[in-house]
Amino acid sequence: QEYVLIKMEVQQPFPEKLKSLEGRKVFLAAATLRPETMYGQTNCWVLPEGNYGAYEINDTDVFILTERAALNLAYQKLSREPEKPSCLVKLTGYDLIGLPLKSPLAFNEVIYSLPMLTILTDKGTGIVTSVPSDSPDDYMALHDLISKPALRAKYGVKDEWVLPFKVIPIINIPEFGDKSAETVCTNLQIKSQNDKDKLAEAKKLTYLKGFTEGTMLVGEFKGKKVQEAKPLIKAQLVDSGLGVLYSEPEKKVMSRSG
Ligand code: ZZB
Numbered sequence: 001q002e003y004v005l006i007k008m009e010v011q012q013p014f015p016e017k018l019k020s021l022e023g024r025k026v027f028l029a030a031a032t033l034r035p036e037t038m039y040g041q042t043n044c045w046v047l048p049e050g051n052y053g054a055y056e057i058n059d060t061d062v063f064i065l066t067e068r069a070a071l072n073l074a075y076q077k078l079s080r081e082p083e084k085p086s087c088l089v090k091l092t093g094y095d096l097i098g099l100p101l102k103s104p105l106a107f108n109e110v111i112y113s114l115p116m117l118t119i120l121t122d123k124g125t126g127i128v129t130s131v132p133s134d135s136p137d138d139y140m141a142l143h144d145l146i147s148k149p150a151l152r153a154k155y156g157v158k159d160e161w162v163l164p165f166k167v168i169p170i171i172n173i174p175e176f177g178d179k180s181a182e183t184v185c186t187n188l189q190i191k192s193q194n195d196k197d198k199l200a201e202a203k204k205l206t207y208l209k210g211f212t213e214g215t216m217l218v219g220e221f222k223g224k225k226v227q228e229a230k231p232l233i234k235a236q237l238v239d240s241g242l243g244v245l246y247s248e249p250e251k252k253v254m255s256r257s258g
Contacts, residue, residue: 005030005243006032006237007029009027011102017091025062027063040107045119045141046119051067052065052126054091078244097157104240124248134171134181140185174213176206180206180209185202
C-alpha cells in the first residue's frame with residue numbers, strides 16, 4: 001500500500017510534554033489513501049492508549065507517529081540517520097489529545113487532535129486524519145464525541161475542539177449525495193464507532209463508489225472526477241513538501257506447515 005503522510009503541523013505554544021521540541025517543526029503524520037479528501041478535514045485521530053514518539057526526520061522536521069512507522073520511514077530515507085529512527089520524546093495518545101494543528105489543504109484553519117478508540121497500531125502511522133464527509137469511521141467517531149458529553153469528559157476533550165466543526169461536502173457521489181459517509185451510516189443504521197461489521201460494509205461502499213463515481217465539489221480540480229483528481233492532488237502534496245510518500249511493507253503470512 002502506498003500512503004501519503006499528511007504533515008499536520010502542531011501549533012505554538014507547545015504543551016509541557018513537547019517543550020523540548022521548541023524551535024523545530026513538529027508534525028502529526030497521518031497516513032491516508034485519500035489525499036483528494038484533505039479539503040474536508042475536521043480533526044485528527046489518535047489512540048488514547050497508543051504509544052507514539054516524536055522522531056527526527058531531518059534537521060528541521062519532527063514527525064509524531066508509532067515506533068513501527070518510524071522504523072519503516074527510516075528504511076525509506078525519512079530519518080535523520082539512515083535506517084535508525086531517532087526518538088526525541090516518548091508519548092502516548094493522551095499527550096496528543098487537544099493539540100491544535102494546521103493541516104494541508106484543509107478549509108478549517110485549525111483542527112484538533114481527538115480520541116478514536118478503533119485505531120490500529122499495526123497500520124499506517126497510528127495517526128489518522130478525519131474526513132467525516134467521506135469516511136464512515138470518521139463520521140461515527142465524531143458523532144460519538146458530539147452526542148456523548150460523558151465520552152468527551154472521559155478523555156478531557158473540550159467542547160470547542162469538537163462542536164464548532166461541521167461535515168464539509170467535498171465530493172458528490174450520485175447515489176449518496178454530497179456527504180456520502182453520513183448517508184451510508186444512516187442507511188445502514190450504524191450506532192457508534194464500535195459497530196465494526198457495519199462500518200466495514202459502509203467503508204467498502206463509499207470507497208468504491210467514491211473512486212469510480214465521485215466528482216470533486218471543491219478545490220483546484222472542482223468538477224473533475226475523483227479518479228482524475230486523486231493523482232494530481234497527491235503529486236501536489238508531495239511536490240510542495242506538505243506530504244510524503246510512505247509504503248507499508250506487506251504483512252508477513254504465516255506458513256501453514258509452521
Ligand atoms: C483520510 C480518509 C478519507 C480516509 C476518506 C478514508 C476515507 P484501508 O483501505 O483499510 O487501508 N487509517 C489509516 N491508518 C489507520 C489506522 N492505523 N487505524 C485505522 N484507520 C486508519 O484504509 C485506509 C484509510 O484508513 C486511510 O485513509 C485512513 O483514513 C484510515 F474519505 O484518510 B483515510 C471510505 C474511506 N474514506
